[in-house]
Amino acid sequence: MIKLNQPQREAVVAAIAQTVRKKFFDPNLNGVDWDAEVEARREAIVKADNVDAFEKSVNELLKSLRTSHVGLFHDSVRRATAKMALSATFYAYDNGGDPRWMFQDVHEGGPAQLAGIKPGDFLLRVDEQESRPPDAPAFPMGAVSRLLVRSASGTDKTVEIAVPDPKSKKHPVIVPKLVTARMLDRGVGYLKVSMFPGIIGIDVANEISAAIGEMNPERLIVDLRGNTGGGLGCLRLMSMLVPDRRGVGYSLTRKRASTRFDPNALPQFDRIPSKKTGLLPLLAKFALGDKSIAIFTEGSGPQRFHRRVLFLINEHSASASEMVAAFAAESSSGPLAGVKTPGRVVGANSFKVGHGFRVALPVVAYHTWRGQVLEGAGVHPSVQLPFNPLSARAGRDDQLTAAAELATRI
Numbered sequence: 001m002i003k004l005n006q007p008q009r010e011a012v013v014a015a016i017a018q019t020v021r022k023k024f025f026d027p028n029l030n031g032v033d034w035d036a037e038v039e040a041r042r043e044a045i046v047k048a049d050n051v052d053a054f055e056k057s058v059n060e061l062l063k064s065l066r067t068s069h070v071g072l073f074h075d076s077v078r079r080a081t082a083k084m085a086l087s088a089t090f091y092a093y094d095n096g097g098d099p100r101w102m103f104q105d106v107h108e109g110g111p112a113q114l115a116g117i118k119p120g121d122f123l124l125r126v127d128e129q130e131s132r133p134p135d136a137p138a139f140p141m142g143a144v145s146r147l148l149v150r151s152a153s154g155t156d157k158t159v160e161i162a163v164p165d166p167k168s169k170k171h172p173v174i175v176p177k178l179v180t181a182r183m184l185d186r187g188v189g190y191l192k193v194s195m196f197p198g199i200i201g202i203d204v205a206n207e208i209s210a211a212i213g214e215m216n217p218e219r220l221i222v223d224l225r226g227n228t229g230g231g232l233g234c235l236r237l238m239s240m241l242v243p244d245r246r247g248v249g250y251s252l253t254r255k256r257a258s259t260r261f262d263p264n265a266l267p268q269f270d271r272i273p274s275k276k277t278g279l280l281p282l283l284a285k286f287a288l289g290d291k292s293i294a295i296f297t298e299g300s301g302p303q304r305f306h307r308r309v310l311f312l313i314n315e316h317s318a319s320a321s322e323m324v325a326a327f328a329a330e331s332s333s334g335p336l337a338g339v340k341t342p343g344r345v346v347g348a349n350s351f352k353v354g355h356g357f358r359v360a361l362p363v364v365a366y367h368t369w370r371g372q373v374l375e376g377a378g379v380h381p382s383v384q385l386p387f388n389p390l391s392a393r394a395g396r397d398d399q400l401t402a403a404a405e406l407a408t409r410i
Contacts, residue, residue: 002051002074002076002356003051004051004054004355006046006047008354008355009045009046009048009054010046011354011355012058012353012354012355012357013038013042013045013046013058015353015354015359016058016061016062016072016353016359017034017035017038019351019353019359019361020034020062020065020359020361021034023254023349023351023361023363024065024254024361024362024363025252025253025254025257025346025347025361025362025363025364025365026254026257026365027254027257027258029065030065030066030067032064032065032066034064034065037061037064038061041057041060041061044057045057045058045061051074055072055073055074058072059071059072062359066376067346067362067375067376068318068342068343068344068345068346068362068375068376069344069346069348069360069361069362070359070360070361070362071359071360072353072357072358072359072360073350073357073358073360074356074357074358075356075357075358076356078140078141078142078165079138079139079140079141080138080139080141080173081136081138081139082112082136082137082139083226083228083316084173084174084228085111085138085139085140085141085163085174086110086111086112086117086139086161086163086174087106087107087109087110087111087112087113087174087175087176087194088103088104088105088106088107088110088111088112088113088117088226089103089104089105089226089316090102090103090104090123090136091103091104091387091389091392092133092134093122093133093389095122099132099133100122100123100124100132100133100150101122101123101131101132101133101136101137102119102120102121102122102123102389102392102393103117103118103119103120103121103122103123104119104226104314104316104387104392105119105225105226105314105316106118106119107176107177107194107195107226108176108177108180108194109176109177110174110176110177110194111161111162111163111164111174112161113176115147115159115160115161116159117147117149117159118151118152118395119392119397120152120389120392120393120394120395121149121150121151121152122149122150123137123147123148123149124148124149124150124156125147125148126139126145126146126147126148127145127146139161139163140163141163141164141165141174142163142164142165143162143163144160144161144162144163145160145161145163146158146159146160147159147160147161152393152394152395173195173197173228175195175197176194176195177194178193178194178195178197178203178204178207179191179192179193179194179204179207179208179211180192180194181211181212181214181215182215183215183217184221184404184407185404186219186408187217187218187219188217188218188219188220188221188404188407188408189212189215189216189217189219189220189221189305190220190221190223190400190404191208191211191212191215191220191221191222191223192223192225193208193222193223193224193227193237193321194226194227194228195227195228195229195230195320196227196229196230196231196232196233196234196320196321197230197231197233198230198231198233199231199232200231200232200233200272200273200279200282201230201231201232201233201234201235201236201272202233202272202273202274202275202276202278202279203233204230204233204236205233205235205236205272206274208233208236208237208240209236209240212240212303216304217304217305218304218305218308219305219308219309219310219407219408219410220305220308220309220310220407221309221310221311221312221400221403221404221407222237222309222310222311222312222324222328223312223400223403224311224312224313224317224321224324224325225312225313225314225316225317225338225399226314226316226317227316227317227318227320227321228318228319228321229318229319229320229321229322229344230319230320231320232269232272232295232320233272233320234320234321234323234324235248235269235270235272235295235297235298236272236298237324238297238323238324238327238328239297239298239299239300240300240303241297241306241309241327241328241331241333242297242300242306242331242333243299243300243301243302243303243306244297244299245270245296245297245298245299246296246297246331246369247263247264247294247295247296247369248295248296248297248323248327248368248369249294249295249323249326249327249366249367249368249369250263250266250292250293250294250295250366250367250369251291251292251293251295251347251364251365251366251367252292252364252365252367253290253291253292253363253364254363255290255292256290256292257365261292263294263367263369264294266292266293266294267285267286267289267292267293267294268293268294268295268296269282269286269293269294269295269296270295270296270297270298270299271298272298291347291363291364292364306333307332307333307334307410308334308407308410309328309333309334309410310334310335310337310403310406310407310410311324311325311328311333311334311335311336311337311338312337312338312385312399312400312403313325313336313337313338313339313340313341313379313381314338314339314341314387314399315339315340315341315342316342317338317341317342317379318341318342318344318345319344319345321341322341322342322343322344322345322374322378322379323345323366323368323374325341325379326368326372326374326379327368327369329379329382330368330369330370334410335381335382335383335406335410336379336380336381336382336383337381337382337383337384337385337399337402337403337406338381338383338384338385338386338399339381339384339385339386339387340378340379340380340381341374341378341379342378343374343375343376343377343378344375345366345374345375346362346363346364346365346366346375347362347363347364347365347366348360348361348362348363348364349361349363362375383406385398385399385402385403387399
């Protein structure tokens, strides 16, 4: 069990305050008077009577930065959201005045799906703790959680989910099956991408290319609902949407954001290698110096489905999947259907702040090629297709059904 005395808590808070000043992507700290926020909350934080209260109060302080990808965690007790730990997302369902968390996106091959959980199931309890909106549950990684789940038939069952240790301490996430693809009716292909893991994303890029090549559809649905985001593997999907090489967007570090710059003059990332040996030239190109880069499509050539693609997005389609959705809109690749994305589009890292704690902070800001900032804004669909909880309870995916019909008319 983690224990911290008051001087140790004070040391951690001081390290967090200094790390934010030095590492936060915006040199103006998003317009926040950070020193004032720290001083206003310092006494309550350092006098927290246990580690859980300490973490909670620090995370409340970090929220004052008004951006995503911030948080304090301890290396020895890794708790994560259902999206990161179970490969599943939740929908806050009123349930006739008896609010419950409903499983919404359940990715194939993830811990929740492997345990038999389906979209539309209710989460009632995690271990001995009842779970209700608005307090989202967290799940320990590298441990077993006992979930009490109510199925669509009304049957309650206890499900044991063993969440494996994440491969990365800096970016803890469990990786489900990355790509699912199949042909629907009337020449419509269906491609679901659950996330884009890895900095470069060779594996997911290869899977995307193979799936699209095998289907060779006349029209295509790209399902990004519940997509966790990730790294530059999303470039392969964007490259498949247009025939030529063109600007996608650019990422700016704190240092670069404080100077004048030309996106075309930034180091350019425009190719995902097919094998890991191809990473060596990229390391030579990007490992040293400022991490600001411009992203260009790979110039993949024409596809049968060009300009006949429909994208499914929702409130859980984050990070790299929002980059894809924004590029689809700017390149007129096809309509976006669903609901607005969350606007969580910054590059993040975590930094040691003492006594086993790390603070996660955004260190790079992303702009689309037209200069749009997605962080805090999200991407809006051109066709509203809200999630239907009653249909999910009945085992139906109304969003996909509607998308399949729309795709035949584009």
